[in-house]
Amino acid sequence: MSLTKITDKAGLHRHLEAAIQLEHATIPPYLNALYSIRPGANTEAFHILRAVAVEEMLHLTLAANILNAVGGTPDLTVPGFVPLYPAYLPDGETDFQVDCQAFSRAAIETFLKIERPAEGATPGVDTIHKGRKRAHHNGHKRHGTAVRARHVPGHEEEHFYSIGEFYQAIEEGLERLHAEMGDALFSGDPARQIGPEYYYSAGGGLMAVTDLASAKAAIRLISEQGEGVTDNIFDYEGEIAHYYRFEQLLLGRYYQKGDARGRPTGREVAVDWDAVFPIKANARLSDFPEGSALRQGAEDFNRAYGDFLALLTRAFQGEPAMFVEAVGGMFQLKELYYQIMRQPLGDGTHAAPTYEISHG
Amino acid sequence: MTTSGKDPVLTSFEAVAGQEFDVVIVGSGVSGAVIAKQLGARGCRVLVLEAGSGNDITVADYEESVQRFYGAQGKDNNSAYAKSRNAPMPRDYETRKLQPGQPNADGYLVQMGPLEIDSTYTRVLGGTTRHWEGKALRMLPDDFRMRSLFGQGRDWPLAYGDLDAHYRAAERELGVAGDVEDQQYGGLDFGPGYVLPMRKMPLSYLDRMIARDLDGMEVTLSGETFPLKVRSTPQARNGVPNPAYDEGRGYKPVGAVSTHQEDKGERCQGNTNCVPICPVQAKYDARRTLYAALETGNVQLLAWSVASRLEVDGVTGQVSQLEFKTYDDPDAPGHRVGHVRAKVFVLAANAVENARLMLASDLPGSSNLVGRNLMDHMYLLTWALMPRPAGALRGPICTAGIEDIRTGAYRRHHAAVRYSIHNDGWGWATGSPYSDLEHLVxxxxxxxxxxxxxxxDRVSRQFLMDCMIEVLPDESNRVSVDPRWVDQMGNPRPVISFGATPYTLETAAFSRRLSRRIFQRLGAEDHTHYDPLAPGYVSHDGEGYVLRGGNHWAGTHIMGTSARDSVVDSTQRSWDHPNLYLAGAGSMASIGTANTTLTLAALCFRTADAILAGLGTHAPASTTTGARA
Known part of the structure; x- marks a missing residue:
């Protein structure tokens, strides 16, 4: 899709729709890596990946809350919502693509790019900007179209170096529109909000968004739990940012308070890169013989995943209680992941879910 | 010491031996952890001694326990936890039917009978809350006035109302999920507008099936008629936070104990193996409180160290120092002996171990009541097959029970009782579902x-109702020590003498009759049977029953109003030794029909207040000494 600077409510909606799509786009790669870990092995890595995936669900839901608050309608069932992997992230980060692949160093390196800090705050770069980074408008030309366009294209495309900068643009848009429109900006039905009771994490929680302050709080939580738009390993709640969570796996050691970036000094993290189902990267249904049980299983998975997105959509469109059903459905998905990923394809790789979702 | 994002640093024998602290606490279970957290937060320098392993605080350690449970052939309630010959713990399978005059010394406990009790406890970091189920019921106001109201047992030196604020503190600390609306019975009062931190665990399909047929059924006891109702059971398990908690500020659940935020823990997802271990850390265990205590920077933890003797100044009665034994290998013989001094000592090692340590230190108390009045709930199990699949093995072990007859005038004649509906099938009674598989094959x-x-057909229709029966304090039920029986370290092992009185047995008989009526009403096929060769088999009025222990050891340092008739005062302070507190269920003067953990946690909040007051309102001068590097 193309995004242009937010100047009106429609533009804000487009950005928030992209935000939902963006948050979701990280989930299949994270879950494929998570469940490719052989059950019982790599428990620490498993937990780290899982904790991040759960927080992406939180971010997805917060983005939906913001969109609902400003009178939009979240819809996770529109064609093209789920990218075909490999895919560019929907915020226009153009220098890398995301693969759906097995737990591996390469996968974690991609995840680091997804969660990377704002430009200039990258580890290893000596000049550290203390403030939040601005978005780069017209910074790059886009290449690749893995995420299919679904919104009205604009003239001045925005591209962001990091997810944090993308959210910064949304926050600025919110502030600008709020200055023009006042509280009329938040015209959504509060009954559509998914409140803290629907999400459990010992870290930051889910919040209802009803005004500018709660919208900004939601954005802050998303940004800081991810890559940290500030330069800190630990965020304002003392929580370690996703970028550094992942980096621990490559560096083989946990960060602790007071550590410098790239130099964790905590306990060792044991990673067994071989205790993994060697799933095929970016698998497609066409990789599995037509009529085979495996093909059937992969189709079942896609249907179940589509159902999961449909339930979330219902939850975001006025039936918050469906959120619990959707999360419950992830237990079934987990079993389907394992069923598929246990199957060797005969070429040294194993099968994997394909995320080719069609909504009927 | 540890902080979030920091590795926990256990202290060492060398760093501790010969040192003086403000407070030394024996035991890292819920009692010790609550007191350590409260004192540490106020700047006291605290040392916690733990007999078991200290390598038990990270997610990786936790996973090891989960895997040990998965791999265990027998799934007893300590099967998830590392055994140690230097700090042994009881296992229920060590219990066997006693022959008159022949004690059973096969396990860690020496059982003298006449009733063999299959209760256990867990000697690991976090204590028995590691394997507890998590039920967090309050005791009833009547339970505190047994002698005055019913002419039975003893009164407490405090009333229910005196504990209300501490109950609230305990419900916050443990993270109790429950609906106060469902707890309106037997005089229970939570105060106006109070809600629990989290909403109730949803009732299971089985609960709802039973409620449909059972609600409104009437029971008459001593002329008093009680309508029965299936009610949700409050429990310390993470669920949906109640936004109305804390005057609308809500509640933030405490998740997995996790030194590097590698895992956050999850909401209860109904794995049905709360006992012995929740695979997703939804269930509270005392490591959460202990971790918070360590985070104050003022609390140090010395593991692999068994307290072995309290030394008392013969003139003042003050405890002068504590002897402990630190081992390197959990099983190999060999240890070092050290001593620590403190302004205040707290024994928080559970009712059996507290009494054992006192008696091993030749401190039976001026009342000679240390170790006596041993109580535990007696459980009568009844089980049946529902007419239709009822969804067994889903949900936490229990989500609902029948509470309406927890008190009444009938307590003049026989014991109080409550009933739990089990979501885990017949497991407790028959070893199901493993025994079902074996049977079918x-x-x-x-x-x-x-x-x-x-x-x-067989498993999904299983319905087990446990009958949790009150036991009164009785001086002949006791923990003692005997030089004939010592463990590998030379510490005396607990010797248990225990019997059931007609007061308890009458309620067992009543409950068995009631279970028949209930099964009939549900159209369920009664499969209950009691094996005369099983431990806990007793006869009453010509009928046989098997009574199982509840792991709710209590009463061994009973609370009262004077040194003549009790061991501790209402703050759990020893009458004989002014700088010694004996904390936990051992202080309880009755156990009613509530699992002991919530009440003992409340008592420990009270005790922490008393210790702080005794040490002076200002934080001790030594505040900074224990700070982390």
Whole structure:
């Protein structure tokens, strides 16, 4: 899709729709890596990946809350919502693509790019900007179209170096529109909000968004739990940012308070890169013989995943209680992941879910 | 010491031996952890001694326990936890039917009878809350006035109302999920507008099935009629936070104990193996509180160290120092002996171990009541097959129970009782579902689809109702020590003498009759039977019953109003030794029909207040000494 600077409510909606799509786009790669870990092995890595995936669900839901608050309608069932992997992230980060692949160093390196800090705050770069980074408008030309366009294209495309900068643009848009429109900006039905009771994490929680302050709080939580738009390993709640969570796996050691970036000094993290189902990267249904049980299983998975997105959509469109059903459905998905990923394809790789979702 | 994002640093024998602290606490279970957290937060320098392993605080350590449970052949309530010959713990399978005059010394406990009690406890970091189920019921106001109201047992030196604020603190600390609306019975009062931190665990399909047929059924006891109702059970398990908690500020659940935020823990997802271990850390265990205590920077933890003797100044009665034994290998013989001094000592090692340590230190108390009045709930199990699949083995072990007859005038004649509906099938009584599989394969030669169908038919319809029966304090029920029986370290082992009185047995008989009525009403097929060769088998009025222990050891340092008739005062302070507190269920003067943990946690909040007051309102001068580097 193309995004242009937010100047009106429609533009804000487009950005928030992209935000939902963006948050979701990280989930299949994270879950494929998570469940490719052989059950019982790599428990620490498993937990780290899982904790991040759960927080992406939180971010997805917060983005939906913001969109609902400003009178939009979240819809996770529109064609093209789920990218075909490999895919560019929907915020226009153009220098890398995301693969759906097995737990591996390469996968974690991609995840680091997804969660990377704002430009200039990258580890290893000596000049550290203390403030939040601005978005780069017209910074790059886009290449690749893995995420299919679904919104009205604009003239001045925005591209962001990091997810944090993308959210910064949304926050600025919110502030600008709020200055023009006042509280009329938040015209959504509060009954559509998914409140803290629907999400459990010992870290930051889910919040209802009803005004500018709660919208900004939601954005802050998303940004800081991810890559940290500030330069800190630990965020304002003392929580370690996703970028550094992942980096621990490559560096083989946990960060602790007071550590410098790239130099964790905590306990060792044991990673067994071989205790993994060697799933095929970016698998497609066409990789599995037509009529085979495996093909059937992969189709079942896609249907179940589509159902999961449909339930979330219902939850975001006025039936918050469906959120619990959707999360419950992830237990079934987990079993389907394992069923598929246990199957060797005969070429040294194993099968994997394909995320080719069609909504009927 | 540890902080979030920091590795926990256990202190060492060398750093501790010969040192003086403000407070030394024996035991890292819920009692010790609550007191350590409260004192540490106020700047006291605290040392916690733990007999078990200290390598038990990270997610990786936790996973090891989960895997140990998965791999265990027998799934007893300590099967998830590392055994140690230097700090042994009781296992229920060590219990056997006693022959008159022949004690059972096979396990860690020496059982003298006449009733063999299959209760256990867990000597690991976090204590028995590691394997507890998590039920967090309050005791009833009547339970505190047993002698005045019913002419039975003893009164407490405090009233229910005196504990209300501490109950609230305990409900916050443990993270209790429950609906106050469901707890309106037997005089329970939570105060106006109070809600629990989290909403109730949803009732299971089985609960709802039973409620449909049972609600409104009436029971008459001593002329008093009680309508029965299936009610949700409050429990310390993470669920949906109640936004109305704390005057609308809500509640933030405490998740997994996790030194590097590698895992956050999850909401209860109904794995049905709360005992012995929740695979997703939804259940509270005392490591959460202990971790918060360590985070104050003022609390140090010395593991692999068994307290072995309290030394008392003969003139003042003050405890002068504590002797402990630190081992390097959990099983190999060999240890070092050290001593620590403190302004205040707290024994928080559970009712059996507290008494054992006092008696091993030749401190039976001026009342000679240390170790006596041993109580535990007696459980009568009743089980039946529902007419239709009822969804067994889903949900936490229990989500609802029948509470309406927890008190009444009938307590003049026989014991109080409450009933729990079990979501885990007949497991507790028969070893199901493993025993069902064995039965279908071995006795019915089933395999393939008929085997699967057989398991569905048999397991999914299982309904077990436990009858949790009150036991009164009785001086002849006791923990003692005997030089004939010592463990590998030379510490005396607990010797248990225990018997059931007619007061308890009458309620067992009543409950068995009631269970028959209930099963009939549900159209369920009664499968209850009691094996005369089983431990806990007793006869009453010509009928046999098997009584199982509840792991709710209590009463061994009973609370009262004077040194003549009790061991501790209402703050759990020893009458004989002014700088010694004996904390935990051992202080309880009655146990009513509530699992002991919530009440003992409340008592420990009270005790922490008393210790702080005794040490002076200002933080001790030594505040900074224990700070982390």
């Amino acid at each position: 071995e006795h019915e030669n089933r395999f393939g689809a008929p085997l699967r169908q057989g398991l569905i």
